Amino acid sequence: MIDKINKENSLGRETLPFPVDWVRTQPRKVEDILSGLSVEEQVRTILGLDPYLQQNLLMLSEKAVEVTRSLxxxxxxxxxKEVGKEDSLLVLSMASPDQLQYIFDLEWWQGDKFQPKRALDWIVLLDQCQDPETLEWFLSEDFDQKVVLLQAFFKVYKKDEMTDSYEGVEGLEHFSPDGVYDIFFKVENSKEIRKxxxxxxxxxxxxxxxxxxxxIWYPVTLTVERAYQWRMNRTSERGIPEFQEAMGIYSRLDPETLKLKLPSLQEFPVSRFRLSPxxxxxxxxxxxxxxxxxxILENENRLETLRWELVCLANKVIVADGLDLSSMDIRHR
Known part of the structure; x- marks a missing residue:
């Protein structure tokens, strides 16, 4: 079955082991067919399809969480991005912490600037998912990123001689989770943060x-810089280079580079089953x-590598042009 799916869906075309209209007209049959496929077969089937169809198939899969986290x-x-974050809550609720981390690394930053409004919008959205998923992501996030996030949303004081100044809290909503730390929200929408x-x-x-x-104690600017460096480390592992490296795409082509050995699949980001986007x-x-x-390319490993090369090439152009990686207009160009 995997070989059949590979061959038919090698370029990401919309090919399925059942008529596509069955997803709408005979979902029970689609469920039965999907239940007979392994997780890897389902992932290979879903990859490259129209995003709305991808979401519908995930909703019909008995192994939806495992399949989602294997993509x-x-x-x-x-x-x-294509379906819209408000309309893809089910997928968000099934996404792994690593998948959510990638999403937030792209959505919460523009260049080296942290975007608190965007971050808050995503926190509000995550609140509509199940609590364990929200907490699972938060517990996995790096410490500096957590601090940057919270510093953007509230001030903290406590009643001791070092931290009891309570400056600038007039008119701010107050909350204390434990009776020791006094939290004063700087944002109007505090319900989800409180939760x-x-x-x-x-x-x-x-x-x-x-x-x-x-x-209370971390300097804001320094903490943002550290969080940004951690973010850059993570995104570079997914084929998103720093600006200086990305600018190399506009440098003069050296003919000697044509003699270099072709990159291997092992040199690109890892996903389960080593499948590329x-x-x-x-x-x-x-x-x-x-x-x-x-x-006509028959070498499947080479085709997987080419897909990764195209993803990395697109990322490099976006970064070199100083554009927003999360912009739908940019992604569609």
């Missing part, structure tokens, strides 16, 4: 206290010479 993070991000803090208090009081102490090739014009060349 490349880039494919999940593309699905959510997140209470969940964290129930799960890991030590971590919550460490975070609140860090909100399909969305860059999903809607290629079949009359293009490039598309025709891909169609």
């Amino acid at each position: 490349p993070v880039e494919e999940i991000y593309n699905l959510i 997140l803090l209470l969940l964290l208090y129930e799960k890991d009081q030590r971590l919550l206290h460490d975070l609140l102490e860090a909100v 399909r969305y860059p090739l999903a809607h290629l014009d079949e009359t293009l010479f490039f598309t025709q060349c891909l169609a």
Whole structure:
């Protein structure tokens, strides 16, 4: 079955082991067919399809969580961007912490600037998912990123000689999760943040206290810089380079580079089953010479590598042009 799916869906075209209209007209039959496929077979089937169809198939799968978490993070991000984050809550609720981390690394930053409004919008959205998923992501996030996030949302004081100044809190909403730390919200929409803090208090009081102490004592600018460096480390591992490296795409081509050994699949980001994102090739014009060349390529590893190369190439152009990686207009160009 895997070989059949590979062959038919090699360029990300919409090919399924059942008529596509069955998803709408005979969903029970689709469920039965999907239940007979392994997780890997379902992932290979879903990759590269129209994002709305991808979401519908995930909703019909008995192994939806495992299949979702086995998809490349880039494919999940593309699905959510195309369908819309408000309309893809089910996928968000099933996404792994690593997948959510990738999404937030792209959505919460513009260049080296942290975007608190965007972050708050996503926190509000996550609140509509199940609590364990929200907390699972928050517990996995790096410490500096947590501090940057919380410093953007509230001030913290406590009644001791070092931290009892309570400056600039007039008119701010007050909340205390434990009767020790006094939190004053700088944002109007505090319900979801309050809920997140209470969940964290129930799960890991030590971590919550460490975070609140860090909100008090960590210098904001330095903490943002550290969080940004951690973010850059993560995104570079997913083929998103720093600006200086990305600018190399506009440098003069050295003929000697044509003699270099072709990159291997092992050099690119890892996903379960070592599958690459399909969305860059999903809607290629079949009359293009490039598309025709891909169609006759028989080496599956080379094809997987080419897909990754195209993803990394697109990322490099976006970064070099100083554009927003999360912009739908930019992604559609």
